[in-house]
Amino acid sequence: MRSLRSNESAEPGELELRPLSARSVVLSLLLGTHPPELPARDLVRGVEPFGVGGSTVRAALSRMVTAGDLRRTDAVYRLSDRLLARQGRQDDALDPDTRAWDGDWEMATVTASGRGPAERAELRTRLAALRLAELREGVWLRPANLGRPWPPDLGEVLQRFTARPETPAHDLAASLWPLGPWADTVRALLDRVDRSPRPADRFTALAAVVRHLLADPVLPAGLLPPDWPGEALRAAYREHQRELVALARSAMGQTLKTDP
Numbered sequence: 238m239r240s241l242r243s244n245e246s247a248e249p250g251e252l253e254l255r256p257l258s259a260r261s262v263v264l265s266l267l268l269g270t271h272p273p274e275l276p277a278r279d280l281v282r283g284v285e286p287f288g289v290g291g292s293t294v295r296a297a298l299s300r301m302v303t304a305g306d307l308r309r310t311d312a313v314y315r316l317s318d319r320l321l322a323r324q325g326r327q328d329d330a331l332d333p334d335t336r337a338w339d340g341d342w343e344m345a346t347v348t349a350s351g352r353g354p355a356e357r358a359e360l361r362t363r364l365a366a367l368r369l370a371e372l373r374e375g376v377w378l379r380p381a382n383l384g385r386p387w388p389p390d391l392g393e394v395l396q397r398f399t400a401r402p403e404t405p406a407h408d409l410a411a412s413l414w415p416l417g418p419w420a421d422t423v424r425a426l427l428d429r430v431d432r433s434p435r436p437a438d439r440f441t442a443l444a445a446v447v448r449h450l451l452a453d454p455v456l457p458a459g460l461l462p463p464d465w466p467g468e469a470l471r472a473a474y475r476e477h478q479r480e481l482v483a484l485a486r487s488a489m490g491q492t493l494k495t496d497p
Contacts, residue, residue, distance in 0.1 A: 254429065257441050259289045259297035264306065265444050266485060267316050268324050269478060274315040283485040288437040326366060330450040331471055334384035338457040340406070341399050347375035349394035360394060368454055370413035378413075380406070382457045410460040422449060423466040427473055436484055439477060446474045 257265065262284045267273045275283070277298065281291045298314060301307045308315045316324060345364065352360070361371070367385065369377040381399060402409055410416070426446050433439040453467050461467075 254441050254445050256437070257287075257444060259284070259293045260301060260306070261444065262287050262289050262440065263294065263297055263301065264316075264320070265440065265447075267307075267314070268320070268327055268447075269482065272315075273321065273324055274313055277312045277314060279489040280314060282488045282490070285488050286436050286484045287440045326451060327447055329385060330447065330453065331474065333453075333455045335382055335455060336384050338380055338382040338459075340401060341381040342378050342402060342406075343369065343381045344376070344378040344398040344400045345369060345391075345395045346398070347377075347395045352394075363388070363391070366451070370454070372413065378402075379454065380410070380457050380460065383455060407460050410454075410456055414454045414456070416454075416462055416465075419449075419452065420462065420464075420466050423470045427466070427470065430473060430477055436481060440481055443474060443477055443481065446470060450474070 263280060266280070266283055267275065277295070280298065281294045284294055285291070298307065298309075302309050302314075305317055306320060308317055347360065364371075364377045367387070368383060369379045371377050378400070387397070404412075426442060426449060430439060430442045430446065433442050450467075450470060453470075455467070458465075
């Protein structure tokens, strides 16, 4: 069986976090804000504690509107529809909708043919975002313990089933997801967050935490290795996010709502 390599993360010894650009800082702030909109003056003030100057932010905002990342109404900037979908995935990663698992697995089989490489790559990305793993070409599955909705248009290219594979569930999960490397990277990220005294460095580490949580398969507890650190990573993110939001809020001089 082939592992879902798109879900793999760097080994702990290779954990290298590059400082966030002005665009990344702005997006991280808006992605963590509900609703995801802020006046320009508050964005400029809010990112100052993270080492981004006002002129740099204003230039980044202009480029982001041109690129379709943001929409602007008067002096208020909002996430585009594409990034609103990303915010939804991020919120789900931080608080996944799980249900009791009865042993069933979701299975999706790709039925559409004649698609080009770009279309196939997009479909793989979308199925991975739904936390499925590829058993073999065109066959994707996962334990049926999540309550997330499926995009209706996927019904045009695949068929969905419920199944109970003959392979022991624990062995099947271990073959589909790189659970050991994912957990090792969690520990490295937690260590990096704890060793980041400067707000800018901690902000960079927390952005990496969110990206890593998007690759968490959110498996039933019985299929996970001992001492699985997924919830510890979520708890650490929430704790440090509150601190950084308080810092940004203080700079803005306003109340910044982060809960969805």
